Amino acid sequence: MKSFVIADSRKCIGCGACEVACASANSKLPIPEAARLRAPFKPRLNLIFTPEVTMPIQCRQCEDAPCAKACPAEGIVFLDGVVHIRKENCIGCKMCILACPVGAVNILPIDTNLRDSEEGTGLPEFYAQKCELCNDRAEGPACVNICPAEAFTLIDETSLTKTVKLKREKILRSMTT
Numbered sequence: 001m002k003s004f005v006i007a008d009s010r011k012c013i014g015c016g017a018c019e020v021a022c023a024s025a026n027s028k029l030p031i032p033e034a035a036r037l038r039a040p041f042k043p044r045l046n047l048i049f050t051p052e053v054t055m056p057i058q059c060r061q062c063e064d065a066p067c068a069k070a071c072p073a074e075g076i077v078f079l080d081g082v083v084h085i086r087k088e089n090c091i092g093c094k095m096c097i098l099a100c101p102v103g104a105v106n107i108l109p110i111d112t113n114l115r116d117s118e119e120g121t122g123l124p125e126f127y128a129q130k131c132e133l134c135n136d137r138a139e140g141p142a143c144v145n146i147c148p149a150e151a152f153t154l155i156d157e158t159s160l161t162k163t164v165k166l167k168r169e170k171i172l173r174s175m176t177t
Contacts, residue, residue, distance in 0.1 A: 002081050003133060003156040004061040005141050011151035014054035018143035018152065019043035025134050025142035042108060044131040045143060056143065056152070059083060059104040059131040067130070070099035075128065082135045085128050092126035105130045 007018075022043040024031050029039055045058035065083045068076035075090035076083060096105045107126045133154075134141045144152040153159070 002061040002063065002083070003154060005058060005131065005133065005144060005152055005154050006060070007056045007058075007143075007147075007151045008153070009053045009055040009151075011149045012054050012056065013149045013151075014047065014049060015148065016047055017146050017148060018045060018056050019047050021142035021146035022131075022134075025137060040108075042106075042129065044106070044129055046103070046106070057103055058143070059100075060102055061133070062101070066099040066101060067096035067105055067128075070095040080135060082132050083130075084132050084135075085130060087127050087129075090127040092128075094126075094128075096128050096130075100130075 019041075020031065020043070022045050023041050024034065026042065026044055027034050027039055029037070033039075045056045047054065047056050061083050065076065065078070068078070068083060071090075072093060072095065073089050073091045075086050076096060077086060078084070092107065092110075094107055097103075097107060106129045108129050109126055131141075139145055141152070141154060144154050155163075
């Protein structure tokens, strides 16, 4: 089983710290440096606000990865147990957006400096991006580490097994009382 991050909408306060931490972790620039350079803000999760609920939406690392199955260019693959986007293979077709059951894939414009410097190479204007669990960070996902409301949980096989066991015990207790 692949790990994934889930947020509890009952705990989320909508502060946006998860988006900032995500964008910072994936930009490889410290926040002050990114701000000074006016680097594009590109979080790999989407904080959604409705009158009823606020909730971060991000990749669930689906076992069958519909986004990968829909990709005609092998731009989405399994790498080290994570559904990973190969930006260099992405053709910007947006099929992954249509296939994603939770709306976790973003389409972003290619850096104009790159596109302009390689004019005529057939580079797409857009590429796909999604949560990859900050798999290059020893500390784990930045959103989990930063959330002041502790709304995020990294689910792995051990925690999933424990959760299922607790739910089953709760059901059993309710049936015997």
